[in-house]
Amino acid sequence: MGIEFRHETFRDDFTFRNSPAAIRRFPFPFDKDSYMYAVNIEPHVSGPKGSVYEHPIDVDEHYVSEMADRALVLKEDPLRCQSLPHMTLAGWDLLELLMECKSTSYPEHFSLTRDGDKWHWINRPLGIDDKFTFGDVSTLPYGPMEYITRQSxxxxxxxxxxxxxxxxxAGIVTTQADWxxxxxxxxxxxxxxxxxxxxxxxxxxxxxxxxxxxLRQGSPVRRLNWTMTVNPRLDTSPENYHKWGTDRATLTPENIGNKLHLRVExxxxxxLPRSNAIVFPIRCYLIKLEELVTVPKWGRRLPRVLKTLPPELVDYKGLTRYRDMAVEWLSRYDDGAETSPGG
Ligand code: HEM
Structure with missing residues (x-):
């Protein structure tokens, strides 16, 4: 059975939610009760069925709504997508990677047919059916990187x-943590x-x-990074700081469980094969504290991590204003039990 896509927003009325299944597969990033930067890089190999690591490029229930949000950001600010002239070949490499990954992992939603350089791409969730010539920019509505990442x-x-x-x-950056x-x-x-x-x-x-x-072709690697975001807002960019910076002041002990989100990348x-470039996909997953504490071991661990986070990281991640309030709210879910590494 295919994925059931949700219709939700990441701005204004913020209707984004995780289904119980999406909560269970959330990539909780802490393998112990404290956190510090490290070279936490591991092979990007296939993980358990249903997990965010099952496929090299994960597609989930938020796909259609996230793509709608990206289109809105690009409409307001085209500079979120830029490619220097020498990067077009890397864009084609990326288009190939994403089309192959998606059509292999999710054949019910995506299909790619190749006849030499004549390609036929169908993206059913977004209603796209395009024939184009691989390598010929004039046969696509956007450059190759922009074309495929508007769909990823x-x-x-x-x-x-x-x-x-x-x-x-080159890059397309509309769901970033303040850079x-x-x-x-x-x-x-x-x-x-x-x-x-x-x-x-x-x-x-x-x-x-x-x-x-x-890094070698065919041997991708991965890591997790994290921060926190008030409201399920994907676009927390410096360009739009005036829209979201003040959200931090709206948190209260009563609403923090609903409004504050752990943001994991x-x-x-x-x-990439032809250009020898590297592509760096940064996939953002959001979960509100109320959803997170439905998994007891996460509710136990997160307050401990936040409480002991080095002050430099509290400041850099922008948590200063509400960290103590979050620790206090979460501490109700910490029963004091010993936790095991990785658990
Ligand atoms: C933060 C990009 C790889 C570790 C950042 C930032 C950017 C970035 C734009 C935000 C900096 C700012 O505040 O303006 C990239 C790109 C990579 C890459 C394009 C592709 C090669 C890595 C790798 C590591 C790493 C391999 C491994 C340790 C970090 C850390 C932070 C960071 C620890 C701070 C994150 C936080 O506390 O939220 N990166 N990065 N990055 N990056 Fe990378």
Whole structure:
């Protein structure tokens, strides 16, 4: 049976919710009661059936609504999608990767037929049926990266590899945790990571970059990152800070369980075949505290993580104003039991 897509919003009336099944598959990111940056990279291999790791590119019940939200962001601000001229080949590589992954993993929703460079793509949930010539931009309504990522949940950065570094030379970024593609475009790995506290001193970025430079085609890797967001808002960009920055002041002990969301990014890294670029999909999953505590071990662990989070991370992730209130609300769900690593 196919996925049942929900119709919901990530702005204004915020009707986004997770079904019980979506709560169960949420990628809870903490494997112990504390958190610190590390080079937490592992092979992006297939995980348990139904989990967010089952397929290389996860499609879930929020797909159709997330794509509608992306279209709204792009309409208001076309600079959320940029590709420097030398990145078009990487865009075709990405189009191939995403079409192949989706049609193989979800044949009831997507289909790809290839006859040489004549391709036929059907995306049933979004009502798209297009024939085009692979490699010929004039046969698509957008450039290849924009075309396929308007149909793919999560943000995408395309990184060119040269001079022993990675360069953010293309991307589509509409669901980000407070950073800007327009600001970062053309920067290298160390430059765009400049604002992150503590990790540079720990050597995290030096080791992570080395790892990335050696990434091989056919052996993708992944990591989880996280922050928190008030309201289920996908577009928490610096460009729209005036729209969401003040949300933090609206939290109260009564509404925090409903309004505050754990925001987890499933980040994966794939080497692309023709361009030798790397694609970095950043897939965002949101869960409100009230949904999260329905899984007792998560309700027990999250207050412990938040309580002991290093002050530099509290500040960088923008939690300062409400961290204590969140810990207090969540502490009702911490029965004091010992937790096991990974559990
Ligand atoms: C944060 C991009 C890979 C670790 C960030 C930020 C960006 C970014 C734009 C936000 C920086 C800001 O505040 O402006 C990327 C891209 C990658 C990549 C395009 C593709 C190669 C990695 C890898 C690691 C990593 C491999 C492994 C350790 C981090 C950490 C943060 C961060 C720890 C801070 C996140 C937080 O506390 O919320 N990254 N990154 N990144 N990145 Fe990366």
């Amino acid at each position: 949940q999560g943000d995408f950065c395309l990184l060119d590899q040269r001079d022993g570094n990675l360069w953010m030379d 800007s593609l327009d600001f970062d475009i053309g920067m290298n790995f160390m430059e765009w990571h400049g604002p992150v506290p503590l990790a540079h001193q720990l050597g995290v970025f030096e080791r992570a970059l080395k790892f990335m430079l050696n 499933l980040q994966s890294f794939f080497r």
